[in-house]
Amino acid sequence: MTNFNPITIKTGNGTRILIIYTGGTLGMVFDEEKKTLVPFRFHDTLRKLPELNHLPPEIHLVSFEKPFDSSDVDADIYLTLAGIIERHYHSYDGFVIIHGTDTMAFTASALSFLIHNPHKPIVLTGAQLPIGIPRTDARENLITSIEIAAARMNNKAIVPEVCIYFNGRLLRGNRARKRESSQFDAFDSENYPYLAEIGVYIDYNFRHIRYSEGETRFYNVLSDEVSVLTLFPGISREILRKHLLNESTRGVILLTYGSGNAPSADWFIDTLKQGIDSGKAVLNITQCTGGKVMMGKYASSQRLKDIGVISGSDMTLEAAVGKMMWGLTRTDTSLKEIFAQNLAGEISLP
The missing domain is CATH 3.40.50.1170 (L-asparaginase, N-terminal domain)
Structure with a gap:
């Protein structure tokens, strides 16, 4: 070595x-x-x-x-x-x-x-x-x-x-x-x-x-129990289930449309909720290179907010992965609280 x-x-x-x-x-x-x-x-x-x-x-x-x-x-x-x-x-x-x-x-x-x-x-x-x-x-x-x-x-x-x-x-x-x-x-x-x-x-x-x-x-520990799912028109229920209900995954980063929008179909929301209820953390960040997630601006993202999806604000995918890998190892606070904080300049607070 x-x-x-x-x-x-x-x-x-x-x-x-x-x-x-x-x-x-x-x-x-x-x-x-x-x-x-x-x-x-x-x-x-x-x-x-x-x-x-x-x-x-x-x-x-x-x-x-x-x-x-x-x-x-x-x-x-x-x-x-x-x-x-x-x-x-x-x-x-x-x-x-x-x-x-x-x-x-x-x-x-x-x-x-x-x-x-x-x-x-x-x-x-x-x-x-x-x-x-x-x-x-x-x-x-x-x-x-x-x-x-x-x-x-x-x-x-x-x-x-x-x-x-x-x-x-x-x-x-x-x-x-x-x-x-x-x-x-x-x-x-x-x-x-x-x-x-x-x-x-x-x-x-x-x-x-x-x-x-x-x-x-x-810090000297990170978690690799992180999954990234990019939404696309026509995404299947089975693909979503494999990400959300996978036993080896504890944190899912959802790359959504625009300001944090996603399909509003019941099967989509229900699968997300099932994953969250089982203990998974689901983080919402935008696929766009600029701008930020504003859950609740549109009805589709309001449903995500209602079931406990966490807003990633204007974090990049790279920052979201690093923060999730670090955050999953913390036992002193919840992931929702961790992602609400600007820990290293990674997000713009209101």
Whole structure:
């Protein structure tokens, strides 16, 4: 098992940054024999990036022994990442996680619940092209992420949040979504302003950065008893039953239409109610990229509210999954109360 002992990439002026390399396109090379992108010894390439030598902070690196495709991310990896940060939390001023783009927003969201009240930046970044490609976006994404992780004002971190930096935009991690597979502006945040916009200068949006009070707390357990069901016209009763009445599922995230609407047929409502009455938590979030759930605005969503479906407001799917996985492990409060709270900046309260 990887021991995650940091190696030194460069010395610096006292500010210390830990890079956590998980895999992803940023750290890939093209294998001529296999004709695919494959991971390589990332720390060797970091040492060959002359730009790093012009950055003030001291930079260290830990790597997963076997870098992974972000499509293989699961709850165990979320917990491992949180554990690495907890282990080294008091030794570093900021953290940069290099991660594949496909599930980066899921990981950022999960970490925002596993690390409560962070007082240090935790910046996830990656690339659309490998670092060795001439037109790669990897260099700028990595260098700027390090700068943001090291940025301080009045001896305090400027952005003490779990966030994503990509192509000139710094986004709150649990508000971000991947929207592009072939353009450099891969991520956006429809329901929350950017934390910073980066051009010649880094223009921080201080008003929207979250400055937590209280002690930082790490959690080390998540539940995988979560199911996601996307509604579509013509969905069958049997599909709904398999999600709602499955013994291995305790939380169901329902991706509904518009502002939280769903079929009003009796069989649909009755099946939902049967699942809720059996102890399942059902969360309502919208399929739309922007906007929010407003249960009761239309008659169809009022019926959902009446039977105990929980409103997800303007949460992203990624945030909803992370919060549900975390919330199902809590025994001190109900899921309805948990989802009514803005725990890590994931929802907009009235």
